[in-house]
Amino acid sequence: MTSHDDVATSLEQLLESLIKMVGRANKNNDNLKNQLIQMNENIDSLQKRISQLEWIMKGQLKDGPFRNYPTHPHTHTPSEIHDHISVHF
Structure with missing residues (x-):
């Protein structure tokens, strides 16, 4: 027959082994979470880059191979622009 001390020692070793296994599993779990x-x-x-490329492609299809940016002629003279600026003191 085995003594109570031998059973206690075996149970203690089993418990230590289980604790180590749980520790390794938790570490692996943390690593997997970080990877995720x-x-x-x-x-x-990547989704942001794809959206940017889609936006550029839609613009190219709409505007042709080269973008034509509209230019607005300046219809106001500098003095007319100055007249419309309000300055408050």
């Missing part, structure tokens, strides 16, 4: 966060950030960044 990083992957989500990368996906968000």
Whole structure:
């Protein structure tokens, strides 16, 4: 027959082993969470870039190969612009 001390020692070793296993599992879980966060950030960044490219492509399709930015002629002279600026003291 085994003594009570041998059973207690075996149970203690089993408990220590289980504690170590749980610790490793928690560490792995934390690493996986960090990797998932990083992957989500990368996906968000890629989605932003895709949206930017889509916006540029839509503009290119609408405006043709080169963008024509409208120019507005200045119809006011500098003195007319000055007359419309209000200065408060």
